[in-house]
Amino acid sequence: MATKAFQKIYTKITQITKATCSLKATGVGFDELATVNGKLAQVVKIMGDEVTLQIFEGTEGIPSNAEVVFMGKAPTIKVSDQLAGRFFNAFGDPIDGGPEIEGTEVEIGGPSVNPVRRKQPSELIATGIAGIDLNNTLVSGQKIPFFADPDQPFNEVMANVALRAETDKIILGGMGMTNDDYLYFKHVFSNAGALDRIVCFMNTTEDPAVERLLIPDMALTSAEYFAVEKDERVLVLLTDMTSYADALAIVSNRMDQIPSKDSMPGSLYSDLAKIYEKAVQFPSGGSITIIAVTTLSGGDITHAVPDNTGYITEGQLFLRRDSDVGKVIVDPFRSLSRLKQLVIGKKTRKDHPQVMNAAVRLYADASNAKTKRENGFDLTNYDERTISFADEYSENLLAIDVNLNTTEMLDEAWTLFGKYFRPEEVNIRHDLVEEFWKESKE
Structure with a gap:
């Protein structure tokens, strides 16, 4: 240099x-x-x-x-429309063999948007995954983590969300990825012909761990360019925030700072909040929505990283393997989108809130019935029907490989209600049953 x-x-x-x-x-x-x-x-x-x-x-x-x-300056990135379709490292240098980016040089890691300039989120972000769109609907400007065990296919879920989400730009920040993960994302995006709306910042396991600390800021600075300058709806996918936190711990340990809970630095909460608080809905229509994977060590939800994350974010999405159907599902009991009531039944069909609640209630009844069965109790006819319903509900709606729009999801739920239950057992408002129950019988 x-x-x-x-x-x-x-x-x-x-x-x-x-x-x-x-x-x-x-x-x-x-x-x-x-x-x-x-x-x-x-x-x-x-x-x-x-x-x-x-x-x-x-x-x-x-x-x-x-x-x-x-060098006389903090880390910067050049922002312009040329970012779209490109892969970069943690310093914003191209790693895809393409030319250097020409654009405006901006410092990364600036402050969050002044709350006065924010608008109440009210736009639906559809992902095509029913476990999210039906039960835990996402709203533009929201910040939400995926909690997943390290052996779960969370990168596949992220790639699916990237390809299906109804947004203008997707910005992926990969931290501590294996080379296989990096090539997987590159392959999926290229094959789907979706590269023109995707920007990727990658830190692989071969790169120094501390470089991961730059990835979220690079991704979010790029997101701000498209959301502010172009009024675009931007979805930022960060994976994996546990790798990011581990890098923070490495740095604070080397600097001889006294560690806090789970050997994490005492600044963990503010370090994570600095990232998540970049999620925003602008009055002009541009927005930044953040979905971030946090891998759990041995399923431990009380570890410092998921624990702090839960305080900052607006809910969480929880992946688990449903052994009854052999698929990974978005767990309806442990997942929660705290902003979903802003859009369900307003930006989606009017029966959405009632169908969502009825399906989860019947799923809970099935869970109780399975416990009875495991403990050797006799099952009622209703118990048997709820178990059959739950298996199909998992297979056809909660599984992460399901790709439907919200109307198709609601129709599928009505079909399952009609197959296993009488209207009074489903406990949905009479006028909605009159309008939609017939459809499921056709």
């Missing part, structure tokens, strides 16, 4: 730790980038004229007289 005339160069490092080095320097800004012995670094602390730099690859092999070159 050639040094420019105005760049400050120092050669006297006063302290070196596992991840940082300190030196005396003036006129340096917080978050400013630098190179130390050719390795990329960033200013993380300034005390008077004592500047501490975090070195992304670690400090191994750096002597105390190493050349420190300050």
Whole structure:
């Protein structure tokens, strides 16, 4: 990297730790980038004229007289319509063999949008996955995590959401991905002919872990360009936030900060909130909606990462394997979208709220019936019917491989009601039964 005339160069490092080095320097800004012995670094602390730099690859092999070159700016990305259809690394450099991006250079990681400039979210974001659209409908400007065990196909779900979601742009931020994951996303998007509306920022397991910390900011800065400048509806998919948090822990540990719960840094809540609070609905029509995967260690929902995430976000989507049908489903009991009431029955068909509630209630009855069966109790005819209903409901509606629009989902639910129950057992308003029950009998 050639040094420019105005760049400050120092050669006297006063302290070196596992991840940082300190030196005396003036006129340096917080978050400013630098190179130390050719390795990329960033200013993380300034005390008077004592500047501490975090070195992304670690400090191994750096002597105390190493050349420190300050670049005079924080991490930036060039934003323009040319971002669409491209794959980048954590520094915004193309990794798809394509040309450099031309556009306006903006700093990443700016502040969240002033609440006064926000609008109450009211637009439906359809994903084609019934476990989401029917029971946990997403709203533009919402922030919601997927909680999943590491062995679940959450990347497939993310790819499906990216291809099916009714939005203008999809921005994918991949953190700690295997090369196979990266190639999987690239292959799926290319084959579907959807690359023109997808932007990908990738950090693989071969890259330094701390570079993951740049990915969400890169993704969200790009999202802000399309949402603010172009008034587009942008869906940001981040996977996996546990990898992001692990990188935070590595950095704080190397900087000898005292860890908090589950060896996470004490700043975990604000670090996560800084990302999630970028979700917004603008009055002009542009919006940023965030869906982020948080993998659970051994299914532990009380771990610091999912625990803090739950406080910040507006609900959660929970993946689990339904052993009765052998498919991964969006669990109707543990999933929740806190904003769904803003759109269901308003932007979707009027029977949506009642159908959703009735189906989940019958599914709960089936769960009780299965418990009775496991404990050796006799089942009633109603119990038997709810179990049959639950299996078809899982197979035809909750499974993540289902791809229907909301009207088709509601019709499918009515078909299942008509197949197993009498109208009075379903407990839906009489006028809705009159209008829709007949359809399911045809």
